[in-house]
Amino acid sequence: MRIDDAYRLLEVSPAASEEELKAAHRDLTKVWHPDRFAHDPSMQLKAGEKLKAINQAYETIRDARAGRGRARSAGPRESQQPPPDTQGQRLGRLRRWVFICTGLGLYILVRRPTLGGLLIAAGLFGVAGFLYLKSRTAVP
Numbered sequence: 481m482r483i484d485d486a487y488r489l490l491e492v493s494p495a496a497s498e499e500e501l502k503a504a505h506r507d508l509t510k511v512w513h514p515d516r517f518a519h520d521p522s523m524q525l526k527a528g529e530k531l532k533a534i535n536q537a538y539e540t541i542r543d544a545r546a547g548r549g550r551a552r553s554a555g556p557r558e559s560q561q562p563p564p565d566t567q568g569q570r571l572g573r574l575r576r577w578v579f580i581c582t583g584l585g586l587y588i589l590v591r592r593p594t595l596g597g598l599l600i601a602a603g604l605f606g607v608a609g610f611l612y613l614k615s616r617t618a619v620p
Contacts, residue, residue: 481533
C-alpha cells in the first residue's frame, strides 16, 4: 500500500502526530469491527475486509515513520530514536539498582530468616556491592 493511500484511508494528514494516528486507527477500528455487524453476514464480510485495509494502512505509516518500509513520507521525517544515554543517567540507574538490591536483601533477611533466605539475600548484597563499585568507577 502506498503511503499517501494509507494516510487517506486513515483520514489523517502526513503531519499528524503519533497520538493522532493512533486515535484515528482506534476510531476506525471501532466503526468497522466485524462484530458490530453480526446480524448481517455480507456487511460482516465487508467490515472484515475494511478492517484489514485499515490495519495495513496503519502498519504502512508506522513502518514508513520508523524507516523500515520502502514507502516514504512526503514531509520531513522526525527522529524516532531516543536521545543517547548520558553518563549521569547511567550513574543514576546504577545507584537506584544498588538501593533496590540492598533493600530487597534486607527485606528477605527480615521476612525469611532461613538458609534459603540468607542465600538469596547474600546474592542480592553481592549484586548491590558489584553495582556500587561499578558506580564508583564511573565518571560522573
